[in-house]
Amino acid sequence: MFGTDLLRTRADATPDRIALSAAEGDEQLTYRELDTAVTEMAAALDSVGTDRPDPRLAVALPTGVPFVCVTHAALRLGWELIPLNTRLSEAELATRIDRVEPDLLLCGQETEQLLVEAERRRSPAREPAYLSVDDPGSPSFRPLPSPASKPTATPHAPDDTALVLFTSGTTGEPKGVRLTVGNLTASAVASAFRLGVTPTDRWLCCLPMYHMGGLAPVFRSALYGTTLVLQPAFDAEATAAVLNEDGITGVSLVPTQLGRLLDVGFSAPELRTVLLGGAPASESLLDRAADAGVPVYPTYGMTETASQVATARPAEHRDHPGTVGQPLYGTSVAVVDPDGDPVDPGGRGEVVVSGPTVTPGYLDPERTAEATSSLGLHTGDLGTCDEDGRLWILGRLDETIITGGELVAPATVAEAIRDLSAVADVAVVGIEDEEWGEQVAAAIVPSGSHESDRELREQVERHCRERLADYKIPRRIRFVESLPRTQSGTVERERLRELFE
Numbered sequence: 037m038f039g040t041d042l043l044r045t046r047a048d049a050t051p052d053r054i055a056l057s058a059a060e061g062d063e064q065l066t067y068r069e070l071d072t073a074v075t076e077m078a079a080a081l082d083s084v085g086t087d088r089p090d091p092r093l094a095v096a097l098p099t100g101v102p103f104v105c106v107t108h109a110a111l112r113l114g115w116e117l118i119p120l121n122t123r124l125s126e127a128e129l130a131t132r133i134d135r136v137e138p139d140l141l142l143c144g145q146e147t148e149q150l151l152v153e154a155e156r157r158r159s160p161a162r163e164p165a166y167l168s169v170d171d172p173g174s175p176s177f178r179p180l181p182s183p184a185s186k187p188t189a190t191p192h193a194p195d196d197t198a199l200v201l202f203t204s205g206t207t208g209e210p211k212g213v214r215l216t217v218g219n220l221t222a223s224a225v226a227s228a229f230r231l232g233v234t235p236t237d238r239w240l241c242c243l244p245m246y247h248m249g250g251l252a253p254v255f256r257s258a259l260y261g262t263t264l265v266l267q268p269a270f271d272a273e274a275t276a277a278v279l280n281e282d283g284i285t286g287v288s289l290v291p292t293q294l295g296r297l298l299d300v301g302f303s304a305p306e307l308r309t310v311l312l313g314g315a316p317a318s319e320s321l322l323d324r325a326a327d328a329g330v331p332v333y334p335t336y337g338m339t340e341t342a343s344q345v346a347t348a349r350p351a352e353h354r355d356h357p358g359t360v361g362q363p364l365y366g367t368s369v370a371v372v373d374p375d376g377d378p379v380d381p382g383g384r385g386e387v388v389v390s391g392p393t394v395t396p397g398y399l400d401p402e403r404t405a406e407a408t409s410s411l412g413l414h415t416g417d418l419g420t421c422d423e424d425g426r427l428w429i430l431g432r433l434d435e436t437i438i439t440g441g442e443l444v445a446p447a448t449v450a451e452a453i454r455d456l457s458a459v460a461d462v463a464v465v466g467i468e469d470e471e472w473g474e475q476v477a478a479a480i481v482p483s484g485s486h487e488s489d490r491e492l493r494e495q496v497e498r499h500c501r502e503r504l505a506d507y508k509i510p511r512r513i514r515f516v517e518s519l520p521r522t523q524s525g526t527v528e529r530e531r532l533r534e535l536f537e
């Protein structure tokens with residue numbers, strides 16, 4: 037349907053439109069200029085050469101013009117692009133590089149030192165070529181060579197891996213997600229149906245490009261022929277100023293960022309779309325945004341689906357509070373019970389996603405098998421759909437409690453409470469909460485040695501205050517005769533939650 041070189045098609049169609057604009061400074065590139073820069077970069081990378089048929093290009097760069105150029109250059113060459121998280125520690129980065137075994141490792145001035153340190157800790161099975169888009173300060177890196185001739189492009193087939201992006205690692209070690217050009221274009225097309233596009237759109241990108249939310253606008257803008265405004269990092273005041281003065285029509289934000297922007301205040305006269313996702317948005321945040329006239333599109337997405345799965349329009353929040361909307365065009369969502377069978381509308385269960393944006397798999401095939409069924413990709417997220425297919429995300433199936441942005445492992449809290457002789461058994465769970473996202477809640481089976489529930493409650497609270505950080509202390513406590521357990525003995529968290537409803 038679409039070529040794999042999105043930029044070339046676009047540059048042929050509208051060469052004089054502005055493709056990129058730096059939020060701070062005057063740098064601006066038309067699609068023709070961007071196309072030329074990308075051809076040069078592709079030729080330079082190609083002349084470094086590798087012996088693999090599908091070379092792997094690992095990139096550690098901040099959000100900016102070089103990152104965009106490298107992304108399109110990799111697509112043009114038919115190479116695999118692997119954006120590296122530049123906020124990892126040197127040791128973590130070393131492990132990650134060892135896992136992906138890149139043929140080329142590309143840094144810039146800002147990230148060179150980090151990579152030099154990471155390299156010291158590496159046990160390389162394969163030595164990559166070390167390159168920098170700037171003048172390298174370290175002797176281990178060399179500048180990109182001047183391109184001699186045209187790059188030898190071998191375009192990706194639609195189902196080839198074009199991109200390997202790592203998940204955020206909320207539930208464990210981050211997973212390397214393979215994404216194809218087909219996934220990326222399907223996502224960009226579906227997004228346009230939900231958010232709308234006009235040729236004069238200016239999308240602000242202030243998220244890191246090593247996450248899906250930061251990288252997706254690169255593909256979207258190239259497909260649409262719109263302008264991408266690049267800001268190296270989010271900063272409430274600086275970002276508000278760009279929104280106010282730079283004719284921005286759209287921006288992707290995570291909830292914390294929107295909260296900060298509302299704190300400092302912004303007018304953003306042209307703003308039509310705030311794509312808000314990555315984490316649950318509280319009712320109060322959405323109400324504040326609505327009161328301020330900010331056009332928020334709450335979205336649910338993930339690395340594995342090349343960004344949005346479902347996105348709600350601003351007006352939906354009024355009639356269906358908390359929804360992330362219906363699935364995007366082409367995407368299907370099922371909510372399934374623990375046996376993997378779809379539940380009726382209104383029922384809770386794991387969100388399973390299928391459609392053209394869904395990854396062909398993780399780097400590790402075992403993880404792909406674990407997460408896949410005939411219905412699609414099992415997200416590990418708990419959700420519910422209404423009769424119209426509108427989706428609500430209720431949390432992670434995984435038990436980690438996120439309260440006020442802090443992660444709480446239920447086991448830590450349960451262990452502390454179990455120390456008390458008056459407690460026979462205990463389980464800890466996160467309960468949905470408007471203000472905090474989730475609240476820590478404990479269900480306790482008393483041993484019978486206490487005088488009254490009230491006295492035991494005070495004893496538990498006192499004990500927790502001594503033992504645990506403030507945010508880990510249960511805000512809700514219930515006394516029960518026994519805990520709901522499965523046949524294999526594990527606590528049924530869903531039934532436990534119902535105790536608090």
Ligand code: ATP
Pocket residue numbers: 203204205206207208209210211247312313314315316317334335336337338339340360415417429431432
């Ligand atoms: P890992 O998969 O390594 O544990 P991660 O799931 O946090 O990390 P990402 O792909 O960056 O990695 O994040 C996607 C996840 O973020 C979703 O699966 C979901 O849990 C959460 N999420 C995204 N948008 C929303 C939303 N609107 N509401 C609630 N949760 C959301």
Ligand code: MG
Pocket residue numbers: 203204338415416
């Ligand atoms: Mg995940």
